[in-house]
Amino acid sequence: MSDSRLLGPAEVRSLAEGLDLRPTKRLGQNFVHDPNTVRRIVRAAELTDDDVVVEVGPGLGSLTLALLPAVAAVYAIEIDPLLAGQLSRTVTDRAPGLADRLTVLTADAMRVRAAELGSPEPTAIVANLPYNVGVPVLLHLLAELPAVRHGLVMVQSEVVDRLAAEPGSRTYGVPSVKLAWFAQSHRAGPVPRAVFWPVPNVDSGLLAFTRREPPAGARREEVFAVVDAAFAQRRKALRSALSGWAGSPAAAEQVLRAAGIDPLVRAERLGIAEFTRIAAARPDRGPDGRSGGVGRRRTRAHPRRT
Template sequence: MTTARLLGPADIRTLASELDITPTKKLGQNFLHDPNTVRMIVTTAQFTDVTNRHVLEVGPGLGSLTLGLVTACEKVTAIEIDPRLAARLPRTIAEFAPDYADRLTVSNRDALTVSPQDIDMSTPPTALVANLPYNVSVPILLHLLAEFPSIARVVVMVQAEVADRLAARPGTKIYGVPSVKAAFYGQVRRAGTIGKNVFWPAPKIDSGLVSIDCTHPYSSSLRDTVFPLIDAAFLQRRKTLRAALSGVYGSASQAEEALRRAQIDPTLRGEKLDISDFIRLATSGQSSR
């Protein structure tokens, strides 16, 4: 097979002009136009014979990263909310990577609501690799991880500060709800920094790569119990867990009882707990909700 020709700045502007597309902040559109960055993202994904079987890409835009993915993976499903971009993408792949065009499927849907019924599940998704729309990056990430438990590998580009939050560790100022919820699915780490000038238009801030090795250490059945505890613990960061969880358990005294049962100090704040602590709290006894 021949290699794909990746999109450069001139290609991006030509395609955008053809479609009469002006990137919109509402849809979080910043089109990647640097082939080296595409190669770096694909390399960071470290695809294996397992994780390369079916890759989800969110917000493919004009197809820069898609071209890198179709050459590295057996199957790519690109989820694109903009109907013009969704309609043009298969033709772009056919033009720039003709030998790999049959590996691509496009789903013209909102990634925040997409479900297994919306894509071909003959091979369940094994990886998520995407330049996520920055205004809804964390909700999309958590939604897809919940909907597609077959995902074993994640590499996503988000705002640098969001990348820091996702990979933050307990006890740090930026550790919070996204950090704990992402850790529910596996090991999260910061995988790189990406500058502004590889995009059109250039965003005002740097971007960051986050990778997650989705080992799924906890049963998905626990999510509906654990996630509300996480939300409550960080709703008012200055509150002790005894006070912060009083609404979940019915009273501060009942919250303290549950925390002590889980061998957690009720005077701690949520930022001191890791995901295993929240799991232990959720499974050590029933709340009164």
């Protein structure tokens, strides 16, 4: 990538010292300092020169500098004002001919709205996501940015396994189902601990995804309400696990049979299409997919955090 001088360990340390930066676990700050790793990430993301990329948590700019020569534009979302202020200066210094491709937003990625990014619309997400909020950030961005058609993110290795898991596997759960609503995904390889500063105490991995149309029949909020209720008691048969959501065990069984689902099956055996059928089969579907009930007892299921 001849148009951009990438950061190595010495440059990362020098930038950090110049900012008097002390990486914090609270913000999930572990910075990649290996040029070969960021080149590999960009290759694995299968970007085209007309892609517009959202990068979350650019940090000191290692991945940003690798992305800029490969795409039309990069929106870098950085929650730390100190790092956000430095990023444009780093790009101007190390990739002056590409600086006009970069837009830096000082913001919490969990609260970013599409209107804040403006035009052109993002078409890809490529990021070293903060490990403490990686799943909710990814799901929020996919919901908020419908033009995003593919991406590659780095997260904790076990989180990659959960996100890419298929029904029936040991790691399958709420994150797996919710990501499947938006996209097909797969593990795209490991990332060694040694390429980070400071070195994390967990293994990392790459998750690749491609957008797909969600199942028809129910809205996302309705489907996710079913998923949260079903996995809140994942060891129970769905007849019991969905009793709060439906109003009673008998009401849950009625909905499940209407959806063509065995009432004694567990949540971990169902895919996104089956959960959508369950949501669609509820006879008194409210605006949020939760209100009301088909039985006499009307209670709310407690949503499971992702």
